[in-house]
Amino acid sequence: MQLDEKASPHEVLIVAIRSEIEAVNIYSKLHDKVKNDLLRRKLKFLVFEEKKHRKILERLYSQRFPERKIDLPESSFLPPIKLKVDSKTSILDIFKAAQNAERMSEDYYKDASREAEDSESRKILDYLSRVERSHYFMIKSEIDLLEKFPDYYEVEDFHFSHDMIHVGP
Numbered sequence: 001m002q003l004d005e006k007a008s009p010h011e012v013l014i015v016a017i018r019s020e021i022e023a024v025n026i027y028s029k030l031h032d033k034v035k036n037d038l039l040r041r042k043l044k045f046l047v048f049e050e051k052k053h054r055k056i057l058e059r060l061y062s063q064r065f066p067e068r069k070i071d072l073p074e075s076s077f078l079p080p081i082k083l084k085v086d087s088k089t090s091i092l093d094i095f096k097a098a099q100n101a102e103r104m105s106e107d108y109y110k111d112a113s114r115e116a117e118d119s120e121s122r123k124i125l126d127y128l129s130r131v132e133r134s135h136y137f138m139i140k141s142e143i144d145l146l147e148k149f150p151d152y153y154e155v156e157d158f159h160f161s162h163d164m165i166h167v168g169p
Contacts (some may be wrong), residue, residue: 009064009065009115009116009117009121010061010064010065010068012112012115013057013060013061013064013065014061014070014071014072014073015108016057016105016108016109016112016128017054017057017058017061017070017072018072018073019101019105019108020050020051020053020054020057021054021072022101023046023050023053023098023101023102023105024047024050024051024054026094026097026098026101027043027046027047027050027098028043028047029094030043030091030094030095030098031043031044031047033091033094033153034091034153034154035153035154035155035156036152036153036154036155036156037156039142039152039153042138042142046135046138049131049135053128053131056124056128057124057128058070060120060121060124064118064121091146091153092143092146092147092150095139095142095143095146096143098139099136099139099140099143102132102133102135102136102139103132103136105128105129105132106129106130106132106133106136107129109125109126109128109129109132110125110126110129112125113125113126113129
């Protein structure tokens with residue numbers, strides 16, 4: 001994702017902070033909609049990660065701009081996730097939207113790291129870009145499971161039902 005050339009360094013960080021808040025909201029909604037224990041733990045981990053990213057970005061902001069208050073917009077300036085989450089929204093659609101958001105965040109942080117004025121900011125933004133990439137692939141593996149086993153998220157513990165075979169003596 002190309003950074004807005006008119007965006008100041010503090011605006012870049014504000015967008016990133018808002019993006020992390022929105023990611024927490026998506027993963028929290030997903031967590032509330034699934035029953036599978038392992039998937040719930042993965043989503044809880046993603047919520048934890050995104051909250052940690054927010055703290056990192058807020059710390060970076062306060063170090064770089066101690067005279068400025070963090071004034072977050074109502075929504076991110078990043079392209080919105082075109083998905084209304086309600087009771088009719090499929091889990092698969094929510095995961096695909098989350099995967100898209102992770103890709104956009106990765107690209108945003110990668111571009112921001114190239115534009116950063118100091119090496120510490122570059123390192124932090126590069127780190128965030130790489131972590132968002134790992135989230136992308138984590139979500140991809142869940143999408144693959146959901147496409148192969150559509151009821152995966154609805155059961156507390158994964159089962160193979162008729163696919164079970166006897167292995168061993």
